[in-house]
Amino acid sequence: MFVGPLYHMGWYHLFYQYNPDSAVWGNITWGHAVSRDMIHWLYLPIAMVPSKWYDINGVWTGSATLLPDGKILMLYTGDTNDFVQVQNLAYPTNLSDPLLLDWVKYVGNPIIVPPPGTHQKNFRDPTTGWIGLDGKWRVAIGSKKGKTGLSLVYKTIDFINFELNDHCLHAVPGTGMWECVDFYPVSINGSKGLDTSVNGPYVKHVLKASMDDTRVDSYALGTYFAENDTWVPDNPLEDVGIGLLLDYGRYYASKTFYDQEKERRILWGWVNETDTESDDLRKGWASLQTIPRTVLFDDKTGTSLLLWPIEEVESLRLSSDEFEGVVVKPGSVVPLNITLATQLDIFAEFEIESLASKNIGKNNIIDCGKIGARDRSAFGPFGLLAIADDSLSEQTPIYFRLSDTTLGNTTTFFCVDERRSSKASDVAKPIYGGKVPILSGEKLSMRVLVDHSIIESFAQGGRTVITSRVYPTEAIYGAARLFLFNNATDINIKISLKIWQLNSAFIRPFPFDQSQ
Amino acid sequence: MKTLSLIFCTLVMATISMPAGTNCRVIQQNKANLIEETCEQTPHRDLCIQYLSSDPRSTDADVTGLALIMVKVIKTKANKALDKIHQLLQESPEPGQKEALSSCADRYKAILEADVAVAIAALQKGNPKFAEDGANDAAIEATSCENSFSGKSPLTNENNAMHDVAATTGAIVRQLL
Helix, strand or coil: CEEEEEEECCEEEEEEEECCCCCCCCCCEEEEEEECCCCCEEEEEEEECCCCCCCCCCEEEEEEEECCCCCEEEEEEEECCCCCEEEEEEEECCCCCCCCCCEEECCCCCCECCCCCCCCCCCECCCCCEECCCCCEEEEEEEEECCEEEEEEEEECCCCCEEECCCCCEEECCCCCEEEEEEEEEECCCCCCCCCCCCCCCEEEEEEEEECCCCEEEEEEEEEECCCCEEEECCHHHCCCCCEECCCCCCEEEEEEEECCCCEEEEEEEECCCCCHHHHHHHCCCCEECCCEEEEECCCCCCCEEEEECHHHHHHEEEEEEEEEEEECCCEEEECCCCCCCEEEEEEEEEEEECCCCCCCCCCCCCCCCCHHHCCECCECEEEEEEECCCCCCCEEEEEECCCCCHHHCCEEEEEECCCCCCCCCCCCCEEEEEECCCCCCCEEEEEEEECCEEEEEECCCCEEEEEECCCCCCCHHHCEEEEEECCCCEEEEEEEEEEEECCCCCEECCCCCCC | CHHHHHHHHHHHHHHCCCCHHHHHHHHHHHHHHHHHHHHHCCCCHHHHHHHHHCCHHHHHCCHHHHHHHHHHHHHHHHHHHHHHHHHHHHCCCCHHHHHHHHHHHHHHHHHHHHHHHHHHHHHHHCCCHHHHHHHHHHHHHHHHHHHCCCCCCCCHHHHHHHHHHHHHHHHHHHCCC
16 A cells, blocks of 8 residues: 655655565555656665554554645554544655655644544544635545445644544445545646646546445545535436446555646555465565556546556557557457567557348447356457466456447446466455446457556546456466457457557666666 | 342352353353354354354454454464465466466455455445455455466465455344444
């Protein structure tokens, strides 16, 4: 999970929950890494460790707030010696250090303790602050009451003295504990990111929370009422915790920050392992972050966000292969002749051709299917088979399933089927998926980033995203392949793709001995 | 409610020296009810009640405490399984058996180092979902150990017991979420 991402003096900073002793959760400190481009990361020394009674049992998640005068303040949750969750303040020792190596904890910590009525173990993950109408800062903190997940709001002028608002920002019954609350504006003209304090008529506010009960990152678009610090969803049926997900796969504890350098809102996501702990101990590491994603309002649907890999990932592109109009008939698989298939950036567009032949297809399956890509229906599934081997004994289908051939009328699902991703019997192999709106006049498209054991799949420019972990035993290194497939019964698919080989990012320790 | 029973308890004791115990037992029965209520929502109810009741700490425990007791059971069973595995390895087993036993040793070590350690920390610190992950992993490690034997497994009892205890633990932790 991530803490306080920020941009400072030419470097993007990432802090992450790190256990220096083992590849499992525990002994949580702040790992620290920097990058010029959020792709090529360099490890720095650990930024913060449990050292005081108020964080001795864990230096947990938090957020950075950049003050107008350039100061950086970090609010974070500490787990005290009595296992109480409290909020603490920390700041860089030296603001003119571009690497922000040293951090100091405020002497008066903790600055916020669980308020009356809030359980001491349900009070964590303070957000980046935003300025309200009265000039005071607001910070949101996730919690729950019974089974109602909610976000508390605190006001402050100095980030030392805080007052709790009477009303919470928002609450949704039945959703359980809200972790890693994130609250930020998006422009409805959809072209740039916005600073966290921006508000106005051309702005909607996103409220996001990580659902402790179900391990998903849920969000909703709505309106922020600055007069009383409350937020109301545009669609109460798709409220936080019961509606859209930032990612329909293995993805949790994400958070955004505003990149003031390139005027973007950037989303970080945590992807943990779905193999066994014994595997993790043997390999000596666990957990990944996705390629960071830009966050924009989807002004075409008006009801969702668009999440897309940052353009800097394109700097990893090496050679490319292009395939134009490959026809894939019902029930067939087409191999693609590319050099390697383990580190790829794929962009594919799909055209549908209705078949005049007798309609033998059932169209009663409209979702991912109980048996995933093996469940055939009239207009799906079709897509790519990633991390597959020649004999297809291992394969990970990434696919669309349409309910109608007229794109404006279809209910479409975008899915990743892991059931045959690996022959190993001790790894998780779920089917992931979510609906993706397709508007008439649009082309059906997907973008897929493949990196050995992680696949990030984006449908329709990032309207629906799925991150998956796979642990193949055969489809590895030189033996991995990429195929096209069409398991629909009533349509031909014509696929055009561009596939780039991706270089490694050579993530390594910061070279302090060399000049940088 | 509690105050009422206490007063009644005292009154009864003052007048008759007999079933005062009945009312005081009500208080104890509430604790036994917590064990029953909790175990009702687990896949192996009787096993759950058996393990929890036999640990003296269960009388004062809340659901987190009950979960910690079950994690202790996982730890004890994992240690026992490891002892047996080391014993079997010392008896010079044939290659297929030896490989499976070594793999099982890794798995049970992971149960101790990862699952148990993380579960205890997570339950104490109020982030129970990591404890649920640990319990689920322990069940998978045990099943995988059992499946690694091509012939007859010498650890069937241990693996089955671990699976059931782990599943029970996971179900108790889920009630904390």
